[in-house]
Amino acid sequence: MPILKVENLKVHFPIKGGIFGRTVDYVKAVDGVSLEIEKGTTYGLVGESGSGKTTTGRAIIGLNKITSGKVYFEGKEVTNLRRSRASFHRDVQMIFQDPYSSLNPKKRVLDIVAEPLRNFEKMSRSEEKKRVEELLELVGLSPESIVKYPHQFSGGQRQRIGIARAIALKPKLIIADEPVSALDVSVQAQVLNFMQEIQKELDLTFLFISHDLGVIRHMCNQIGIMYRGRFVEEGLTEDIFNNPQHIYTKRLVAAIPNIDPSKREESLQFRKEVDHEYKQSYANYFDEDGLAYNLQPISETHFVALPEKG
Amino acid sequence: MADKLIEINHLKTSFRIGDDYYAAVDDVSLSLNKNEVLAIVGESGCGKSALAFSIMGLHNRAKIEGEILYRNYNLVDVDESTWSKLRGKNLGMIFQDPLTALNPLMTVGAQISEALFLHNRKLSNEERKAKVIELIEKVGIPRPEHVYMQYPHELSGGMRQRVVIAIAIANDPEVLIADEPTTALDATIQSQILDLIRELKESMNAGIVLITHDLGVVAEMADRVAVMYAGQIVEIVDVHRLFENPLHPYTRSLLNSIPNAEKGQEKLHVIQGIVPALQNLPREGCRFKDRIPWIDESAHETTPELHEVAPGHFVRCTCYKQFHFPNEMKEGQAHANS
Numbered sequence: 001m002p003i004l005k006v007e008n009l010k011v012h013f014p015i016k017g018g019i020f021g022r023t024v025d026y027v028k029a030v031d032g033v034s035l036e037i038e039k040g041t042t043y044g045l046v047g048e049s050g051s052g053k054t055t056t057g058r059a060i061i062g063l064n065k066i067t068s069g070k071v072y073f074e075g076k077e078v079t080n081l082r083r084s085r086a087s088f089h090r091d092v093q094m095i096f097q098d099p100y101s102s103l104n105p106k107k108r109v110l111d112i113v114a115e116p117l118r119n120f121e122k123m124s125r126s127e128e129k130k131r132v133e134e135l136l137e138l139v140g141l142s143p144e145s146i147v148k149y150p151h152q153f154s155g156g157q158r159q160r161i162g163i164a165r166a167i168a169l170k171p172k173l174i175i176a177d178e179p180v181s182a183l184d185v186s187v188q189a190q191v192l193n194f195m196q197e198i199q200k201e202l203d204l205t206f207l208f209i210s211h212d213l214g215v216i217r218h219m220c221n222q223i224g225i226m227y228r229g230r231f232v233e234e235g236l237t238e239d240i241f242n243n244p245q246h247i248y249t250k251r252l253v254a255a256i257p258n259i260d261p262s263k264r265e266e267s268l269q270f271r272k273e274v275d276h277e278y279k280q281s282y283a284n285y286f287d288e289d290g291l292a293y294n295l296q297p298i299s300e301t302h303f304v305a306l307p308e309k310g
Numbered sequence: 311m312a313d314k315l316i317e318i319n320h321l322k323t324s325f326r327i328g329d330d331y332y333a334a335v336d337d338v339s340l341s342l343n344k345n346e347v348l349a350i351v352g353e354s355g356c357g358k359s360a361l362a363f364s365i366m367g368l369h370n371r372a373k374i375e376g377e378i379l380y381r382n383y384n385l386v387d388v389d390e391s392t393w394s395k396l397r398g399k400n401l402g403m404i405f406q407d408p409l410t411a412l413n414p415l416m417t418v419g420a421q422i423s424e425a426l427f428l429h430n431r432k433l434s435n436e437e438r439k440a441k442v443i444e445l446i447e448k449v450g451i452p453r454p455e456h457v458y459m460q461y462p463h464e465l466s467g468g469m470r471q472r473v474v475i476a477i478a479i480a481n482d483p484e485v486l487i488a489d490e491p492t493t494a495l496d497a498t499i500q501s502q503i504l505d506l507i508r509e510l511k512e513s514m515n516a517g518i519v520l521i522t523h524d525l526g527v528v529a530e531m532a533d534r535v536a537v538m539y540a541g542q543i544v545e546i547v548d549v550h551r552l553f554e555n556p557l558h559p560y561t562r563s564l565l566n567s568i569p570n571a572e573k574g575q576e577k578l579h580v581i582q583g584i585v586p587a588l589q590n591l592p593r594e595g596c597r598f599k600d601r602i603p604w605i606d607e608s609a610h611e612t613t614p615e616l617h618e619v620a621p622g623h624f625v626r627c628t629c630y631k632q633f634h635f636p637n638e639m640k641e642g643q644a645h646a647n648s
């Protein structure tokens with residue numbers, strides 16, 4: 001049984017207009033996304049900015065209203081209980097992109113990390129302090145950090161404070177929204193390694209949101225590629241990287257810079273071919289509104305948004 | 311040398327913090343040749359932008375020492391009126407964030423037009439407009455006549471960056487400085503902008519300084535690479551040798567810290583510690599020393615110099631000779647860190 005199952009999720013934001021502020025249209029930020037994540041694995045959600053990744057993550061955890069669709073956690077439907085049911089609230093946590101703005105600058109690290117504990121566990125002050133120190137140690141920060149404020153830490157350290165807070169309640173699923181996008185490569189490496197370690201240690205499941213395919217390849221077992229609120233392709237990491245089918249996926253894969261300078265001409269050639277194919281065959285891959293078709297299976301693990309045959 | 315466009319000698323750019331000046335660029339010597347892309351790579355805070363701004367004469371508060379030789383000028387000393395002739399004409403610049411580089415209240419056409427007008431008053435209005443349209447086309451923006459009339463906020467990030475590039479190349483500069491030109495852009499847009507810069511380089515006969523923290527961008531674009539750490543160049547070499555035979559511990563650490571296909575899902579190398587703030591920079595000895603504490607003190611030079619270890623391959627400090635990652639045992643050497 002998958003730990004998380006999302007069925008035909010739609011999140012439409014109203015666009016208000018006119019002097020009466022009536023709803024004149026909708027932004028279909030997420031428009032029919034389905035996915036399943038197995039316990040202990042990492043599911044990557046990728047796509048360019050504006051494709052609906054963040055909205056998907058926020059809708060699952062309950063920070064955005066769901067227009068339609070269903071969310072199941074550990075087999076139980078939680079669509080309408082995401083904020084109210086305490087156990088869901090405990091079991092699912094989120095890490096945000098920006099380690100600068102996601103931590104309250106006026107609070108000490110102790111209070112930041114202890115906040116979820118105070119909401120959900122009855123602990124004495126000394127138990128709480130001990131637990132926070134343990135958590136900080138787990139993320140590689142010294143126990144003295146508890147009396148400091150976020151600005152006294154580097155970007156990577158702040159991201160680890162965010163992670164310490166997210167794992168405080170021993171969650172089962174963490175939704176990580178671009179957790180390393182604001183970080184330098186060496187700090188990025190630290191956070192990625194660390195996420196892999198705590199995953200093993202706590203048997204965590206990740207929904208890992210990123211626009212960086214290199215990072216996604218490194219972290220994920222399964223990948224969903226989003227374009228304008230819909231999936232264009234879904235598959236195991238090797239399906240997506242070794243056998244991309246949708247022209248949009250191919251473009252993303254072709255755009256990853258090749259770390260071998262002697263392959264420069266080849267990758268330029270590949271990009272040109274893919275670009276040519278994109279222009280030529282756009283209509284075969286997107287409907288008249290420029291949206292992706294429904295996913296069709298091409299193997300047991302690999303799904304591509306193609307027009308239905310018939 | 312005849313094809314040297316810019317020669318930088320012992321450049322030191324210092325900022326005042328409290329009562330003292332601290333060098334963000336500390337004794338950098340470099341040259342840029344015609345028709346080459348020189349990449350400058352390093353983590354944030356290493357002084358890359360401070361270097362770019364020094365070359366472009368854009369610092370207003372910094373203390374700048376040393377020489378930046380361009381034609382018969384030393385750019386460190388030229389006055390603002392000379393700068394206004396050189397900047398935007400001989401030297402163009404592309405910034406990371408196209409929105410801040412553009413005027414939100416002016417149309418795309420008017421902004422490119424102004425860039426042309428500043429350095430070429432001879433064109434008639436019609437000629438100038440034709441040239442602007444040509445430039446918009448050249449940077450790959452579809453429907454140039456339409457975009458001519460648009461404002462920056464009506465364009466996507468990628469299109470805005472193309473406009474910035476159009477402005478930078480409007481007067482056929484000999485030197486183009488691009489400071490993280492694609493960092494704010496999505497991957498597919500990044501690759502399009504990089505391909506555009508590459509195409510322009512072919513047709514312009516210019517030298518390009520490409521500043522980036524992304525080694526993938528370096529691999530795709532650079533001819534030669536300068537790796538910068540804590541205000542200093544720690545390694546300079548052509549791009550092929552940089553990836554085949556990186557020598558400085560910092561270069562090797564950076565390369566090992568990025569996820570890539572060959573590494574699969576293995577653990578990444580983590581560089582211990584952080585780039586120190588200016589006030590805390592170790593000004594003596596090897597600046598990278600604290601981040602590789604398992605390497606024996608004696609491996610470092612007291613006054614690390616750039617050594618030419620092979621023709622055209624420069625490495626600072628002698629520690630590269632004994633460097634190994636903590637998980638690699640080096641023969642005959644004790645393992646301090648584990």
Ligand SMILES: Nc1ncnc2c1ncn2[C@@H]1O[C@H](COP(=O)(O)OP(=O)(O)O)[C@@H](O)[C@H]1O
Nearest residue numbers: 013027029047048049050051052053054055056
């Ligand atoms: N609260 C909101 N109100 C209206 N539109 C929104 C809101 N949040 C997101 N959007 C829109 O939904 C689309 C998807 O955004 P987002 O989920 O943030 O994409 P991503 O994370 O992939 O960059 C965008 O067009 C964005 O402008």
Ligand SMILES: Nc1ncnc2c1ncn2[C@@H]1O[C@H](COP(=O)(O)OP(=O)(O)O)[C@@H](O)[C@H]1O
Nearest residue numbers: 325334353354355356357358359360361587588
């Ligand atoms: N105007 C300034 N005043 C004081 N310090 C500065 C100023 N500009 C940059 N710095 C400092 O100089 C160092 C180098 O900065 P910068 O050149 O922006 O690095 P990079 O572009 O490599 O990220 C950093 O420590 C930064 O904080």
Ligand SMILES: [Mg+2]
Nearest residue numbers: 053054055178
């Ligand atoms: Mg987002």
Ligand SMILES: [Mg+2]
Nearest residue numbers: 358359360489
């Ligand atoms: Mg910079």
